[in-house]
Amino acid sequence: MTKTVVLKCGGSTVHQLSESFFHSLKALIEQNWQVLIVHGGGPDITKMLQALNIETEFFNGQRKTTEAVLEVAEMVLAGKINKQLSNLLQQKGLKSIGVSGSDAGLLRADYLDKEHLGLVGKVNAVDTEAVGLLMENGYIPVVAPLARTISHDTLNVNADLAAAAIANAVGATKFLFVTDVPGILDQDKQLINEITPFEIRSLINSEVITGGMIPKVQSAVATLSDVCKEVIIVSGQEAFLEDNEFKGTKIVKERKVLST
């Protein structure tokens, strides 16, 4: 049976991926996993907008996207980060190909909230044909989080949500968020090894889970299914596999009851 893993590589970590991260990735490929990577790039987009004196702000965790902002977001995501990451994978000896979510009908979207957010997409369909062909032939598709409407407008999509939509559509058995922290940390800044949607809700309510971690855990919870039984949050600065076990925080529907 084909095993597929989708990794979402955050803009916070995409320039700092460690050698041991790539070792873990190679280990997955040696174990015949098909791999697809969706990347972010929020910090780079913000930096470029500031350099160009274009104002930028977020509403409910998503970037308000005007025509000018979209032009820069597409340039940074599909032009810069996508190519850098695909090159880096090839340097490490991995077969990869960079595409935009707006290519080959991969991500179709509607406007999420045109009034408040402008050109921001909510994915409503995913065409996995092209990325499926690539993965079957041993390539890692590297996907920039952009989508197209039915009338061919390009939209900016939050990368966590784009990755979740793709993970669902390709039937990923594992979904990894690669970020700049080792996983979800509790109120004492200790790593949580395993967590359920119920416990996540309580940590959001008590403001232990905040900011950029919120769309990650929400996307994770939405992706949990009989196919994808766990979603894992790991750091890009270290190995994410140890003795064939995933490190980080595992998000699971419910905790296994240990039999005595």
Ligand SMILES: Nc1ncnc2c1ncn2[C@@H]1O[C@H](COP(=O)(O)OP(=O)(O)O)[C@@H](O)[C@H]1O
């Ligand atoms: N409970 C928590 N545990 C770990 N990180 C958290 C938590 N709550 C908020 N965060 C923040 O989430 C950040 C990761 O989200 P974000 O910066 O959006 O990353 P990415 O670019 O990978 O999407 C961490 O750097 C941390 O500051």
Ligand SMILES: CC(=O)N[C@@H](CCC(=O)OP(=O)(O)O)C(=O)O
């Ligand atoms: C609509 C929206 O907010 N799009 C994001 C796309 C990039 C992204 O999500 O990158 P990270 O994973 O690094 O946050 C943005 O413009 O920043």
